[in-house]
Amino acid sequence: MPGENLTRDEARERAALLSVDGYEVSLDLRSAIGTADATGTTGGEGGGGADGPRTFRSVTTVRFRCAEPGASSFADLIAPSVTAVSLNGRDLDPGEVFDGSRLLLDDLAADNELIVDARCAYSRTGEGLHRFVDPEDGEVYLYTQYEPADARRVYATFEQPDLKAPHRFEVRAPEGWTVWSNGVGELTDGVWRFAETKPISTYITCVVAGPYHYVTDSYERELPDGTRLEIPLGAMCRKGLAPHFDADDVFLVTKQGLDFFHDHVDYPYPFGKYDQAFVPEYNLGAMENPGLVTFREEYIFRGKVTRASYEGRANTILHEMAHMWFGDLVTMEWWDDLWLKESFADFMGAFSLVGATRFTDGWVTFANRRKAWAYRADQLPSTHPVTADIRDLQDAKLNFDGITYAKGASVLKQLVAYVGQDAFLEGARRYFKRHAYGNTRLGDLLSVLEETSGRDMTAWSRAWLQTAGVNSLTPQVLLTAEGRIDELAVVQEAAESLPELRPHRVAVGLYRRTDGGALERYARAEADVDGARTVVAELAGADAPELVLVNDDDLTYCKIRFDETSLATLRGHLGALTDPLARALCWSALWNLTRDALLPAREFVDLVLRFGGRESDIGVLQMLHAWAESAIVHYAAPAWRETGGRLLAEGARRELEAAAPGSEQQLAWARFFARSAGAPGDFQLLQELLSGTVTVEGLDVDQELRWVFLEPLAAHGLADEKALAEELARDDTASGRRHQVRCLAARPSAEVKAADWDRVVESRELSNALVEATIAGFAQPSQRELLAPYAEKYFAVIERVWEERSIQIGMHVVRGLFPELLDSPGTLDATDAWLAAHEDAPPALRRLVLEARDDLARALRGQACDAAAG
Numbered sequence: 001m002p003g004e005n006l007t008r009d010e011a012r013e014r015a016a017l018l019s020v021d022g023y024e025v026s027l028d029l030r031s032a033i034g035t036a037d038a039t040g041t042t043g044g045e046g047g048g049g050a051d052g053p054r055t056f057r058s059v060t061t062v063r064f065r066c067a068e069p070g071a072s073s074f075a076d077l078i079a080p081s082v083t084a085v086s087l088n089g090r091d092l093d094p095g096e097v098f099d100g101s102r103l104l105l106d107d108l109a110a111d112n113e114l115i116v117d118a119r120c121a122y123s124r125t126g127e128g129l130h131r132f133v134d135p136e137d138g139e140v141y142l143y144t145q146y147e148p149a150d151a152r153r154v155y156a157t158f159e160q161p162d163l164k165a166p167h168r169f170e171v172r173a174p175e176g177w178t179v180w181s182n183g184v185g186e187l188t189d190g191v192w193r194f195a196e197t198k199p200i201s202t203y204i205t206c207v208v209a210g211p212y213h214y215v216t217d218s219y220e221r222e223l224p225d226g227t228r229l230e231i232p233l234g235a236m237c238r239k240g241l242a243p244h245f246d247a248d249d250v251f252l253v254t255k256q257g258l259d260f261f262h263d264h265v266d267y268p269y270p271f272g273k274y275d276q277a278f279v280p281e282y283n284l285g286a287m288e289n290p291g292l293v294t295f296r297e298e299y300i301f302r303g304k305v306t307r308a309s310y311e312g313r314a315n316t317i318l319h320e321m322a323h324m325w326f327g328d329l330v331t332m333e334w335w336d337d338l339w340l341k342e343s344f345a346d347f348m349g350a351f352s353l354v355g356a357t358r359f360t361d362g363w364v365t366f367a368n369r370r371k372a373w374a375y376r377a378d379q380l381p382s383t384h385p386v387t388a389d390i391r392d393l394q395d396a397k398l399n400f401d402g403i404t405y406a407k408g409a410s411v412l413k414q415l416v417a418y419v420g421q422d423a424f425l426e427g428a429r430r431y432f433k434r435h436a437y438g439n440t441r442l443g444d445l446l447s448v449l450e451e452t453s454g455r456d457m458t459a460w461s462r463a464w465l466q467t468a469g470v471n472s473l474t475p476q477v478l479l480t481a482e483g484r485i486d487e488l489a490v491v492q493e494a495a496e497s498l499p500e501l502r503p504h505r506v507a508v509g510l511y512r513r514t515d516g517g518a519l520e521r522y523a524r525a526e527a528d529v530d531g532a533r534t535v536v537a538e539l540a541g542a543d544a545p546e547l548v549l550v551n552d553d554d555l556t557y558c559k560i561r562f563d564e565t566s567l568a569t570l571r572g573h574l575g576a577l578t579d580p581l582a583r584a585l586c587w588s589a590l591w592n593l594t595r596d597a598l599l600p601a602r603e604f605v606d607l608v609l610r611f612g613g614r615e616s617d618i619g620v621l622q623m624l625h626a627w628a629e630s631a632i633v634h635y636a637a638p639a640w641r642e643t644g645g646r647l648l649a650e651g652a653r654r655e656l657e658a659a660a661p662g663s664e665q666q667l668a669w670a671r672f673f674a675r676s677a678g679a680p681g682d683f684q685l686l687q688e689l690l691s692g693t694v695t696v697e698g699l700d701v702d703q704e705l706r707w708v709f710l711e712p713l714a715a716h717g718l719a720d721e722k723a724l725a726e727e728l729a730r731d732d733t734a735s736g737r738r739h740q741v742r743c744l745a746a747r748p749s750a751e752v753k754a755a756d757w758d759r760v761v762e763s764r765e766l767s768n769a770l771v772e773a774t775i776a777g778f779a780q781p782s783q784r785e786l787l788a789p790y791a792e793k794y795f796a797v798i799e800r801v802w803e804e805r806s807i808q809i810g811m812h813v814v815r816g817l818f819p820e821l822l823d824s825p826g827t828l829d830a831t832d833a834w835l836a837a838h839e840d841a842p843p844a845l846r847r848l849v850l851e852a853r854d855d856l857a858r859a860l861r862g863q864a865c866d867a868a869a870g
Helices: 008-017 239-244 247-265 307-323 339-356 362-377 393-398 403-419 421-435 442-453 457-464 564-576 580-595 601-614 618-635 638-658 664-676 680-691 703-715 721-730 734-745 750-762 768-778 781-787 790-804 807-816 825-837 843-869
Strands: 018-028 055-066 073-076 081-087 090-092 102-105 111-121 128-133 140-145 167-172 178-181 185-188 191-194 207-210 213-222 228-237 274-279 292-296 472-479 485-493 504-513 519-529 533-535 547-552
Touching (some): 008 073, 102 111, 111 128, 167 207, 178 185, 213 239, 213 247, 228 247, 247 307, 307 339, 307 362, 339 362, 339 403, 362 403, 362 580, 393 807, 403 421, 403 442, 403 457, 421 442, 442 457, 472 504, 485 504, 504 564, 564 580, 580 843, 601 638, 601 843, 618 664, 638 664, 638 680, 638 843, 680 703, 703 721, 721 734, 734 750, 750 768, 790 825
Parallel strands (some): 018 167, 274 292
Antiparallel strands (some): 018 055, 081 090, 178 207, 185 191, 472 485, 504 547
């Protein structure tokens, strides 16, 4: 649509012209159930079928001021139709002022009132007001998701983060439903009316409606001035998930987080109540709508999961809670400074997780999982500084990435080491008080940190926030004739394309084996690494180490490298390393070596098989499983893949049988065994576990695990459509249907692949969740020959898909259907040919293709490295 992709320049021009005083939004959602009204029927992307989308009435009143009376501007609205528009009492012709995404506003007064009466569409892509019909009981559930700019799909807005305003919502809903919004609501005369919000950005407004299962609690504390803060708490999910909903644990983490943030930020929670909604078919992990946080319902666990899953949920709860201050109370001016909320929330989520909850090893997970995301993103051709150059909304959508979240959080962890925790937190406190309900840029944060730390933040910011790329740190050890350290230096390197060398505050740890065989640290020194080579003088004279860990305790953001002695020690004794964080850092470094084609994939797989079973941290173990699988699929030489896969499956089965009955390690190895299965004996065991003719002591093959076992059977032609239909009959739920769709798409049939390709690419019949499930099943590593025809088809359709479909569906298709399994120079050439022929394609689309190309080129380099080792 013309104007749908708002640019930064347009936003700046509008912000200089307009100030918004308030929104009043009236939504009539009674059309969500039953037969749609005359404007449309159900089905199709966006909620519609051949006759158009299912719609609801949206009436918006916006009061705003204009700095230049007589000037023109525009409001944002994406809707099938507009019934009426009134500006300052003057009726405007919708056909003249509305183009499908913008409302032209001419001859503005100093004070203005805009009233827009529109028919907006229910969504089936998770963008705007999403409508979900539960297959289990036919109930309809609604929720909104807007970031970065989809509030305009629900009501007329000035859709940019720096035009904050109070919002007042009223909602008419089907009888028997409950409706929630950011403020406290009350049902009066058939209308839900909600308290006016504080000034907030449009992208964090929210409405949730339907017959949700709702649980309540409360939080109280005494504030420093002696007053009492009371926060009503609520948590909700679909009725079908209610038996699995452990709301008590959600409330426990919520209260622990509220205690932590009130202890540290010195600004009472400003948004009244605190509801948390777990909603279906959600595109994200969660969204920080003040007073009404939304989460993907997969955080409600239908079967047995490991501690890592509970830790992940707790981290997400706390990440979103951090946003109440970092993002909601104080908001970035434009998406360039998205990091001002996301990096802080990612850091504070881990900081509070460790400081307030039972998950005291949260920094291990951060080092192992979150930073892996950052390291990958920072080596893509699309890498960018933490403070990014966001030209428009499509750029913004793609920048919710590993740089903005995990690298930014890592940089903040480094900042805390640089300025000290007290100065950092005091800076945050001043930042909130100085900019409450306002918008900020990078300089606003740096100025308060300079005040509290006494340091000049300019050089630090330039090195860490305004340049891209990740440095490698390698130890150089010179020994005396007596076997002591003569000199230990840290060598810093950067990629040729991103040559910046940065200041790093690091801890260097020296490790050796004890008489009992444990690999333990015996010396540690902190140092400021700056430039290409830095000598750590404090370690001179220490006994010769078997292992040097140059980023011990994970203080900085870097790729850890090893000297030859250290690498040999890890090859032989990685499992003897007793410290969980040090072990996680070594595993992460070894994986980076594999991805960088410096360590053969078969060697990484061998390390996992020899030492993975000794890994005590379940989150690290599950990450090792994912990395080992990726090593076989992407980085192993094609001639060795089958051998490597067989070794993985055999090793996984051994560990499954050896694991303590009922342990989370047993569950993790069972899942990994299913993903690794490739031989007839593997499939036979999976079938026997499903039928119950064979059991593994302590392993509960619950419904979720049954679907995990069924996917490889389906992918190898051993679970047909009939078997999958029978399994769905056991689990005819929303979750069951997603699992079935994925398994159906995994079947090794040319006809199946063709039909699923058409369902995703050519049709709009599938919701966002079912598009995602179909794509997940479509590309199976064991089916490379079946997938061969789809490389050419992919490059023929992606520009059209990007143009015609919503950006969320476009991202699913362009990322998910890229022919990465056809890992040959020919596919690389085809990608390059498309890029050369489509230089004028939308930058966001080109970015996705460039990223996929880089992953493919990296895989080919890894395969060459592995082949050379064979």
